[in-house]
Amino acid sequence: MPFGERLRDELGAPRKARLIDSSPRSAVWRVELADGRPAVVKQLAAEAEAEATQRYGREVAALRMASRVRPAVVPRVLGVDADERVLVLEYVEHGRPREGWETEYATALARLHAAGEDGAELPRWTGPDAGDVGSFVAFARALGVHDTAGAEDELGELTLRLGKVSGRQALLHGDPCPGNDLHTADGIRFIDFEQASLGNGLIELAYLRIGFPTCWCVTAAPEPLLAEAEAAYRTAWREATGTDVEGDLADACAGWLIRGETLVQRAHRGTVDQLARVLGEDWEWGTVSARERLAHRLGVVARMTEGSDVLGGLSRLSTDARRRMLDRWPALGTVPRSRPQGS
Numbered sequence: 377m378p379f380g381e382r383l384r385d386e387l388g389a390p391r392k393a394r395l396i397d398s399s400p401r402s403a404v405w406r407v408e409l410a411d412g413r414p415a416v417v418k419q420l421a422a423e424a425e426a427e428a429t430q431r432y433g434r435e436v437a438a439l440r441m442a443s444r445v446r447p448a449v450v451p452r453v454l455g456v457d458a459d460e461r462v463l464v465l466e467y468v469e470h471g472r473p474r475e476g477w478e479t480e481y482a483t484a485l486a487r488l489h490a491a492g493e494d495g496a497e498l499p500r501w502t503g504p505d506a507g508d509v510g511s512f513v514a515f516a517r518a519l520g521v522h523d524t525a526g527a528e529d530e531l532g533e534l535t536l537r538l539g540k541v542s543g544r545q546a547l548l549h550g551d552p553c554p555g556n557d558l559h560t561a562d563g564i565r566f567i568d569f570e571q572a573s574l575g576n577g578l579i580e581l582a583y584l585r586i587g588f589p590t591c592w593c594v595t596a597a598p599e600p601l602l603a604e605a606e607a608a609y610r611t612a613w614r615e616a617t618g619t620d621v622e623g624d625l626a627d628a629c630a631g632w633l634i635r636g637e638t639l640v641q642r643a644h645r646g647t648v649d650q651l652a653r654v655l656g657e658d659w660e661w662g663t664v665s666a667r668e669r670l671a672h673r674l675g676v677v678a679r680m681t682e683g684s685d686v687l688g689g690l691s692r693l694s695t696d697a698r699r700r701m702l703d704r705w706p707a708l709g710t711v712p713r714s715r716p717q718g719s
Contacts, residue, residue, distance in 0.1 A: 377390070377393045377395075377405050377407070377417060378417070378419050378457070378460045378462050379407075379417060379462070379464075380457055380459075380460060380462075382455075382457055383455045383457055383462070383464060386455050387409050387410065387415075387454060387455050387464060388409060388410025388411065389410055390407040390408065390409055390410070390415070390417070391407065391408045391409075391410075392406075392407060392408045393405045393406075393407045393417070394406050394407075398418070399568075399642075400421065400643065401420065401421050401428070401431070401570065401642075401643075402418055402419060402420050402421055402570075403418070403419050403421065404416060404417070404418045404419075405417045405418075406467060409454075413466075413467075414467035415454055415464055415465065415466065415467050416451070416464070416465045416466075416467050417462065417463070417464050417465075418462065418463045418464075418465065419460060419461055419462045419463075420432045420435075420461040420570070422461070428461055429461065431570035431571070432458070432461040432463075432570075433497065434498060434499075434550075434569060434570055434571065434572045434573070435463065435568075435569040435570050435572065436453075436456060436458075436463065437496060437497040437498050437572070438498065438547060438549070438569035438572035439451075439453050439463075439465075439569060440453065441491045441492065441493065441496060441547050442488055442491045442547060442566070442569075444491060445487050445488065445490070445491050447562060447563050448563070448565060449484050449487050449488045449491075449563070449564065449565060449566060450488070450565055450566055450567070450569075451465040451466040451467070451468045451558075451565055451567065452465065452466040453465060453466075454466060465567075468558045468560055468565050468567075469558075469560060470558040470559060470560070471559050471560060471561070472559070472717075472718075473559045473715065473719075474559070476601060476604075477559065478584055478597050478601055478602070478604075478605040479601070479604050479605045479608045480559075480563070480564060481557060481564055481584070481605065482581065482584065482605035482606065482608050482609040482612075483608045483609065483611075483612045484557075484563060484564035484566070485549075485552060485566075485577070485580060485581065485609060486577065486581075486608075486609045486610075486611075486612035486613040486616065487612055487616055488547060488549065488566055489546035489547055489548065489577035489580070489613065490544075490546070490547075490612075490613060490616035490617050491547045492544065492545045492546045492547035492548075492574055493545070493547075494544075494545055494574075496547075496574060498547075498572055498573055498574050499573050499574070500541075500573060500574055500575060501548055501573040501574065501575030501576075501579060502573075503535060503538035503539055503579075503631050504534075504535055504538065504631050504634050504635050505535055506532070506535065508535075508634045508635055508636065509528060509531040509532060509535065509634060511634075511636050511649050511651045511652065512531070512633070512634040512636070512651060513527070513528050513531070514651070514652065515636070515651040515652065515654075515655065515697075516693055516696075516697045518652075518655050519655075519697050519700040519701065519704070520700055521693055521696045521697050521700065523692070523693070523696075524693055526688075526689030526692075527689035527690045527692070527693040529689070530686060530687050530688075530689050530690050531630075531634060531690065533686065534627055534630055534631065534686075534687070534690075535631075537623075537624075537627055538576075538579075538627060538628070538631050541574075541575055541576050541622075543619060543622040544617055544619055545574040545575060545576075546574065546575060546576060546577035546580075547572065547574065548572060548573045548574065548575050548577070548579060548580055549566055549569060549571075549572060549580060550569065550570065550571025550572045550573060550590075551568060551570075551571050551590050551591065552566060552580050552583060553583070553588045553590065553591030553592070553593060554588065554591065554593040554595075554715045554719040555591075555592075555593065555719055556568045576622065576623050576628070577609075577613065577621065578621060578623045578624070578625050578627075578628040579628050579631070581606060581609050581621075581625065581628070582625055582628035582629045582631075582632060584597060584602055584605055584606070585602050585606075585625070585629055585676055585680075586628075586629045586632045586633070586673055586676050586677075587669065587672050587673065587676070587711055589632040589635070589638045589673070590638055590642070591662070592641075592661055592662025592663065593662050593663055593715055593716065593719055594662060594663050594664045594668075594669055594672065594711050594712075595663070595711060595712055595713060595714060595715050596672060596710070596711040596712070596713055597713060598713065606625065609621070625680070626677070626680040626681050626684065626687060627687075629673075629676055629677050629680055630677050630680075630681065630687060630690060632673065633673045633674065633676075633677045633694070636649060636650035636651035636652075636654075637650055639651070639654060639661075639666045639669060639670060640659075640661065640666070641661060650666070651670075654666050654667055654670060658705070663711070663712055663716065664709070664711055664712075665708075665709075667701065667705055667708055668708050668709055668710070668711065669711075670701070671698055671701050671702065671708055672710075672711045674694045674695075674697055674698035674701070675694075675698050677690065677691070677694045678691050678694035678695040678698060679691075681694070
């Protein structure tokens with residue numbers, strides 16, 4: 377375990393180091409510090425050193441911004457060693473999420489987002505682009521949806537809208553999924569900020585409704601609970617910033633729909649056109665298959681944009697594409713309503 381002289385001078389020699397589960401991009405240990413406190417030591421992997429250094433910088437910057445929020449929404453940073461890309465964090469015990477956890481999650485997410493500040497050492501969030509639009513439209517046409525011109529024009533405008541943040545920039549987590557939200561007796565703490573950025577908070581509020589698009593754990597909470605959680609987010613943002621949330625949640629969900637790369641784990645993104653691939657094969661990732669994940673997103677966006685002046689064509693395309701998916705693959709299952717036990 378990397379715990380160099382600098383950290384030993386600050387925190388003493390750690391004891392009882394135990395490797396715990398983490399992504400392939402990092403190694404994580406639970407330890408006991410010299411004063412008896414439990415802590416977590418995280419080192420970002422060095423397979424691609426420049427990329428790992430960038431992820432480390434994002435995580436440190438995001439944690440430092442978020443650490444100002446009270447009650448806390450992140451573990452405390454106890455020590456850092458930038459040369460080794462190591463973080464030492466307060467250990468936070470994760471408990472079983474309470475019934476209706478989505479509302480508490482949305483509230484904590486808004487408070488986290490409100491910690492964002494212009495000029496911070498974080499990149500701007502990047503949304504879907506023309507390539508994503510082209511892949512999505514080609515996918516729909518391959519299914520037999522031929523009336524795509526209107527939706528294609530709408531999606532071009534959507535990419536421009538998603539690229540603009542006219543109000544206060546939010547501190548975006550980058551992957552606010554089950555497993556990265558620790559449910560404690562005094563609230564939710566978020567961990568793993570390697571993909572943190574600045575942007576519009578609706579991009580991540582959309583996770584609840586569109587089904588955690590970057591995550592293994594896709595769920596579909598009932599509509600009343602989603603509405604309650606989204607209202608709680610807006611209230612918490614207003615209380616923290618004195619401003620109203622800007623933008624359209626339907627835009628954010630539509631943006632996730634057309635990003636085919638979110639049908640696979642992060643390590644496999646940017647390799648092939650996943651929307652083209654899903655026409656010929658299905659694969660499991662977490663709680664659902666790729667086709668089930670995509671069919672769920674199509675249904676969400678179809679309902680949210682029905683009758684819309686700016687995305688009405690996308691609504692029709694999404695409805696038709698989902699119907700054709702279910703006709704072609706009738707064995708597709710539905711997304712679970714609840715997150716798995718232990719997540």
